[in-house]
Amino acid sequence: MANYKQLERLERIVHLLSWKSIISKKELIEELLGRFEIQISERSLERDFKILKESFSLDINYNHQKNGYELEKDERLLSRFFKFAELNSLAKVYEDGLKNYSEFEKWIIPDDSSKLNGIENINTIVKALNLRLKLKFNKVDFFSDEILVRTVTPLRLKEYLNRWYLIAIKDGTNEIRNYGIERMSNLEMLKEPGIEIKSFTNQLIRYNDIVGINYSDDYFSKPVKIVCKTFDNQHKYLATLPLHHSQEISYLENKTEAIVSFFLQPNHEFLMQLLGINENIVVMEPVELREVMKTKLNKTLNHYK
Template identity: 30%
Template sequence: MQKDFYLTRYALIIKKIESNPLSYPQLEDYLLNSFEFQDAGVTSYSIRTLQRDIKEISRLFNISIHNKKKGDNRYYIERKDELENDDYNQKLLESFQISNTLNLHPDFSDFIFFESRKPSGLHLFYDLFFAIRNKRIIKFEHYNYKTKEKTVRKVHPLALKESGNRWYLISIDTKDKMLKSFGLDRISFLEVTKSKFRENYKCNLKEHFKHSFGVMNISGQNPEKIVLRCGKEQGEYIKSFPLHQSQRYLRETQENIYLEFFLHPTYDFMQELLSYGEEVTIEEPASFANQIKSKLKKAYENYERT
């Protein structure tokens, strides 16, 4: 069996067993008849290979696959009440799937087209990840789009967060001890120092960002219930690809779909809603709806002057 085919196998196994528990013969039949196996010319899949794959899936993705549940020999994925790493595992698995597919087929550029507008800064990712894990103080220059100036920063790195197809460093600025985010695409001359910071910051970043959209600093604010009225077609798109983990379907009429969120009405979320134009309207709270009205009025006035 091809050595560079393992990630594709893992993805197929997880995808199939998540949707429906299977016995080994059923899983073998599914895999051997998949386009992925046919395309790679793989014609066998032993029970020993499955057992090795299960161990590696557990190690790489923290997903536990078991069988022999109450006399049932089918394989199933063990679930906990809350599997916090589900999103991370899914994202990692998707990335591996794409990477593995491209490695297996060098002619991919004739059939697969990536978004050409990509943010820079990902070359810093591992250095920052190392600094976070080892509590290393870092220094860098950061460019501010508003002031068009670069400033030297010295920070205690805490986490990396993705938002809007960009990556951000979440850290404590040593200058004022404030929690701040820095876009990786605006960081230059990064230095991971040998000095460690000893502070054990009490901020729970998972909780901090649980009710946020984007990377805005929302310290001292309370999340709110936000209700959107969406045009039927746009509402279906948002239902299938939720804007936020708190998104909840409320109801629908012949023309609209109503969705509820529980988060901070930040600038980032406002910009996201403005991108939908007339297809999305804020039903509540009124204060947030008024902010949107003000933005739309300003945009209209800008066009009036042209």
């Protein structure tokens, strides 16, 4: 896998290819030097193209008719690559910042709600995921503050709202659980192999159908199409920060309004996201979800009486 410096260069290459529909090697090398002060040879550039293909499934092809290179724009793959590059960049910034805090403080304004608690646990968790070994840790119960000991088979790491969660199977259960890494302590990787996870594939797939980390059948037992109408240019914000990968936007004659649709299983986190948009969004379909939203809004209004 590419190191910090190489991944930064790969990200710049992909950005240039995204900005320009077609570009020659010579132009790409000149742009890297002129815009980013990155010096690279044609041979190194070819190696980077190969890494982007083999490691990130990003295809860069030569167009003989236009005499230049073009990036095959798969939005899902590009989004995944840029997210990985963003995390890499953030890790590098924080690493450098820890070595030189005065420089770190000059450029970074961290969100007060995101103190990166538990970030030191990620390395051990990733190692256990790669080696398919169990993890043991102490967990503080969210409601009682009781300290509980957990031994789990790790499945995935998931980020949501600036927090990281371990998706895992607790020993002695057959259900996937989520553990906030900021509430873990005394984390250790055991030498004991994790349990067979094939039977949990269907549970893992369900994460694709939700917003956040908690799936439930409280509102619907399966994914449904949800149609919303947005106002006051809210669709522009949703376009830059989608609530879910299934999100689609249809523009209306009134340019400040739009129809935004999703295909997902509504859960608490999704409803909280919609409620957070306040008066600038309304659920049109399905009727059942529209009624749920009306009930929640009425309860909120009653608190103000």
